[in-house]
Amino acid sequence: QAHLDGIAKLNPRLNAYVTVTAEKALAAAKASDERRAAGQVGALEGIPLAIKDLFCTAGTRTTAGSRILDSFVPPYESTVSQKLLDDGAVFLGKANLDEFAMGSSNTTSASGPVENPWSRANDPDTRLVPGGSSGGSAAAVAARLALGATATDTGGSIRQPAAFCGIAGIKPTYGRCSRFGIVAFASSLDQAGPVARTVEDCAILLKSMAGFDPKDSTSADLPVPDFARACERGVKGLRIGVPKEYRLDGMAPEIVALWEQGLQWLRDAGAETVEISLPHAKYALPTYYIVAPAEASSNLARYDGVRFGMRVTEPGSDLRDLYERTRAAGFGAEVRRRIMIGTYVLSAGYYDAYYLKAQKVRALIRRDFENAYADVDAIVTPATPSAAFGMDEKQDDPVAMYLNDIFTVTANLAGLPGLAVPAGLDAQGLPLGLQVIGRAFDEETVFAVGRALE
């Protein structure tokens, strides 16, 4: 009830939730109280969470931030949200996001933009973005409108909003969480993960979300470790890699200083820091912005006005006209841009030059990490090249927007776990994050390092 009261008060300004399921939440809380009274206490018993509106929730509208799914009520539950329910969590509602998770500012949602709760701290007229695409999830947690939230990360959509909102968020290893029931953006990159106030809270949530699922052929059949316990391991004796290619010209000096500070904390706690090289990292962003739109153009072909959601048709018109009208009215500008880029790079004349080339570069990026991990246990970088920016900035310049993801996309291309840790504030008092990237399926080390940077 306290969370619902907070939502009623703050959500009109923040727009972090697109759907608030107040009645269901109170009924679930009551059921949880009864289980508790009967001595059945799940790992997340009674914990109020927000669910990114990309996760299908049985009987609750799931929009993916798009007009085209405005009226879509899934008949089934995503595996990840089901696992949270099985552990006793209470869902407060569905969190806003960029349309189909495409974006870095949560300004492309059909339900309108989300405001960063850190906005207007010093300047009452400045409305800042929460980051994207999981901007609603991050804003809800930062504003205390949920204790944690689910999110997804295809190129940074967990880590960048977490950094902008001063909270923690982890994109686990590709395959750690099932993608079943999550609206697909780019299937070889998409991963679910939690955002929460602390690294330890993320560890607790991830333990509940992760695990093998026969309904997702890319889900990993591996045991799920006790991530919360791993937070207490410490970093003594660990070797931490610092990639020299991440020292970008023109990066905010406060971010450079925070990075140095974080490395010093790790050395003080007994870790060793070493410079490493990821020579192909500079190609990661262009590679991502070929692979992700290519897969998106294929995944979004299913929104045809016949099978899901919205349908726009004229009496007497043919099937092609139905497709065109539905997709033109249903998709926003950024989604249309991605579909056009994706179909272009996959088309017969350009496939070798763009898509195939991008796949080859992706293999080189993955190999860079394999080489690095022969020598180090984890890699530490900034999470983003800047703090949260204003809501009207970068909106007409897609490339400036895409540059937000410069530090995050590599982990997706290589399938590796990446954790954003709230590590400091800039001169304006806005949060800044550091990122810990680990070996595949070694989230435990990532959590241990992240805990030392908090």
Ligand code: GLN
């Ligand atoms: N900002 C990136 C994009 O727009 C990443 C989005 C994501 O991780 N879902 O594609």
